[in-house]
Amino acid sequence: MDACEFTVVIPAFNYGRYLRRAIDSVLVQAGDDYELIVVDDGSTDDTSEIARSYGGRLRYFQQHNQGPYLACRKGYEESLGRYLIFLDADDRLCPDALTHLRRKTQRNPLPGLVVGRYVNIHADRRRFSLPVGVTSSPQKNFARFLAGKLDICTGAAAIHRDGVGLLEPYLGRIRCGMETACVAQTLWHFPAVAITDVLLEVHDHPGRLRDNMGEIKNAGTELVDAVFNPEILPPRAFKFKKRYAARLLRDRARSYHRAGMHAQTRTHFQKACRTDWRSVADFRNARRYLVSTWHDVLVGSEMEEITHGGDRADGVVQAAGAHPVWGHRLQINKDPLGTVAQCAGLGDNVALRLRRPTLVVNQPRDIRYILVEHAETFGRTGFQHGFRQFLRRSLFTREGKDHLGSRRLIQPLFRRRSIGSFDGGVARVISDYTANWRDGQSLELVSEIMELALRVASRVIFGINELQLGREALDAITIGHRQLVKNVRSLVTPPPWLPIKRNRVYSKVLADLDQKMTERIQDRRREPAGDFNLLSELVAFRDRRGKALRDEQISDHTMPTFVAAYEPTANSITAALYLLAKHPEYQRRIHDELDQVDWTPGAGCTEQLPVTMLAIHETLRLFPSGWLISRLARKRHTLPSGAVVKPGTDVYMSPFVIHRDERHYDDPLSFRPERFDGRLQQYRAAGTYLPFGIGPQACLGEYLAKSIVTTAVAVILKDYAISIGSETSLHVESMNLFTIQLNGPVPVVLRRRHLAKQAA
Incomplete structure (x- = not known):
């Protein structure tokens, strides 16, 4: 390109979901005097593709995880344009941005910087920047920029390459703030002009780099040193250094305040005042300082409780939006899964302000440390104990030796040999139910599979012809769970003995359920069932001394297992069929496998159907039913990441978040079953695949659950091909505190395969 006026540089790292929007916003600009350079800083998503x-509409370069600032340097080194624009990969140029800039540079051929306005876009809210106020004095512009009175966003500014060239000998030393340093030093040495047009849309989203508290903390004083380079700026410019350092400290105080980190808010504002006394006149930050002081007096500082133990622990950040009194309980009550998922964008260890100090752990090494290596010193959380009345004295609530004894008691029922006895019965239930489906029928997948899963769970737990008992148990569980959710989510939880309506309703539900279970257990003692089911096996069980289980022991193990066998199984089957309908090419591979191996229900799915099993593993990665694992620290720990966990801290770990983290999986949001071909144990060992948990308290029914899901998928796809509309999506919520909840409607169309073969 002989005459290139503008070079737009987009540094990109794992922002593939936004990159096309940014690229298209550049390529639609009028004129042919610009070029676009994309520098990929080692992305693992689809950025490269x-x-x-x-093709040739842009120039693409790759580098290996050197950071966004060195990516900007690479763009500068490869650029041909007279002016450079550094555009974030998640932002968007306005349609006429280059036209406005071109008009200004042609009329004013000497400016070192052309500055426009930008608009922040968050959900449906749009906040415009103030009109840019530059003066004819470069030094005055420099001082106003460093004081925060000249609002410049690099995506809405064209920097003359001579301004960037000032930094060229030192670019290798700059690890942060290269664009800021370029703007500041260009303002000192060259004139600047402003335009009132909006040039840029800045799109807010969770986890964006500019809001990452870890990046804010790691920046330290590097940005001040990068701007005030004695080899570029004359001595008289250094009178502004303290003022700029104080401004950065106030900016960080503001960021910490927004994140609910009140101790850090006070600390940084105090440092700002000591650095430059004029910071006292910053009334907004002074107000934040007073609010933070009031907050800690009234509520206390859970952040210090979690991260302090001598030296401050690295890698722990505070989630934003904490209420001065209630912390993050309002957010976690409204959207538990969404709140925990947003923490992944903040860091590997994120502190939430709940009833107790809470740490959300997103690092697999730390998760293995908690669940495997030191499981004995991390117990059940208060959250789990709140469900003790509901889950009884089962594996879900027991700890230590008590848990180990109960696990050994019922473990034989979940071994592969025993589970093989379930397969035939499960397959018959599914075959009988799907026999009523018709060729060409459209059905709503979520509700249909929920009904199917209820029949399967009733058969596995209670036995043949026990669907009515399953329905009664489900009704009682639904009412009881609703009351428990209200208790857990209430800002003030009433004690269970208080005779308010919710407690009375819950007590009656439990009493009715206990009565039904006692009657059924006594019936089985008098007349054992002829089929293999969990209830009958527990009734027939004898310990080493030949002693039978008491009625309450059997009930304690049966009802929670029914809960675990019903909704999680329904979720997994629904998600698997949805994903296979969305990916017909893989559905055809399963059809071929079922035809080639001549699979018959009850013959053992997991060994005979490897292609199907890969799809199940991938489904459980994308839609793990148990979205949250929680533990309570009983003693002080220093996690492998360096975070300090004090006794009494609740630790949250989300398989849903880990499974969708691009650091652990290539293209994590895509359905790619082949990723597990020969690598399942590798992911397990790394702590990045945990749909059933890991460690001594991992789900005992893992093999049973996978067997049921695989059997269901195989039985259905042996007879049917499933199709779905391209616009149909499966929505994930966490209104259920045990598992994710899949919401429809998800309409699908069924085609009988043998009819299609005959027609062919």
């Missing part, structure tokens, strides 16, 4: 798909 997206950039390469544009």
Whole structure:
């Protein structure tokens, strides 16, 4: 390109979901005097494929995880344009941005910087920047920029390459703030002009780099040193250094305040005042300082409780939006899964302010440390104990030796040999139910599979012809769970003995359920069932001394297992069929496998159907039913990441978040079953695949659950092909505190395969 006026540089790292929007916003600009450079900083998502798909319309470069600032340097080194624009991969140029800039540079051929306005877009709210106020004095512009009075966003500014060239000998030393340093030093040495047009849309989203508290903390004083380089700026410019350092400290105080980190808010504002006394006149930050002081007096500082133990622990950040009194309980009550998922964008260890100090752990090494290596010193949380009345004295609530004894008691029922006895019965239930489906029928997948899963769970737990008992148990569980959710989510939880309506309703539900279970257990003692089911096996069980289990012991193990066998199984079957309908090419592979191996129900799915099993593993990665694992620290721990966990801290770990983390999986949001071909144990060992948990308290029914899900998928796909509309999606919520909840409607169309073969 002979005459290139503008070079737009997009540094990109795992922002593939936004990159196409940014690229398209540049390529639609009028004129042919600009170029686009995309620098990929070692992305593991589809950034490379997206950039390469544009062919010669842009220039694409890759580097290996050197950071966004060195990516900007690479763009500068490869650029041909007279002016450079550094555009974030998650932002968007306005349609006429280059036209407005071109008009200004043609009329004013000497400016070192052309500055426009930008708009922040968050959900449906749009907040415009103030009109840019530059003066004819470069030094005055420099001082106003460093004081925060000149609002410049690099995506809405064209920097003359001579301004960037000032930094060229020192670019290798700058690890942060290269664009800021370029703007500041260009303002000192060159004139600047402003335009009132909006050039840029800045899109807010969870986890964006500019809001990452870890990045804010790691920046330290590097940005001040990068701007005030004695080899570039004359001595008289250094009178502004303290003022700029104080401004950065106030900016960080503001960020910490927004994140609910009140101790850090006070600390940084105090440092700002000591650095430059004029900070006292910053009334907004002074107000934040007073609010933070009031907060800690009234509520206390859970952040210090979690992270302090001598030296401050690295890698722990505070989630934003804490209420001065209630902390994050309002957010966690409204959207538990969404709140925990947003923490992944903040860091590996994120503190939430709940009833107790709470740490959300997103690092697999730390998860293995908690669940495997030191499981004995991490017990059940208060959250789990709140469900003790509901889950009884089962594996879900017991701890230590008590848990080990109960696990050994019922473990034989969940071994592969025993589970093989379930397969035939499960397959018959599914075959009988799906026999009523018709060729060409459209059905709502979520509700249909929920009904199917209820029949399967009733058969496995209670036995043949026990669907009515299953329905009664489900009704009682639904009412009881609703009351428990209200208790857990209430800002003030009433004690269970208080005779308010919710407690009375809950007590009656439990009493009715206990009565039904006692009657059924006594019936089985008098007349054992002829089929293999969990209830009958527990009734027939004898310990080493030949002693039978008491009625309450049997009930304690049966009802929670029914809960675990019903909704999680329904979720997994629904998600698997949804994903296979969305990916017909893999559905055809399963059809071929079922035809080739001549699979018959009850013959053992997991060994005979490897292609189907890969799809199940991938389904459980994308939609793990148990979205949250929680533990309570009983003693002080220093996690492998360096975070300090004090006794009494609740620790939250989300398989849903870990499974969708691009650091652990390539293209994590895509359905790619082949990723588990020969690598399942590798993911397990790394702590990045845990749909059933890991360690001594991992789900005992893992093999049973996978067997049921695989049997269901195989039975259905042996007879049917399932199709779905391209616009149909499966929505995930966590209104259920035990598992994720899949919401429809998800309409699918069924085609009988043998009819299709005959027609062919």
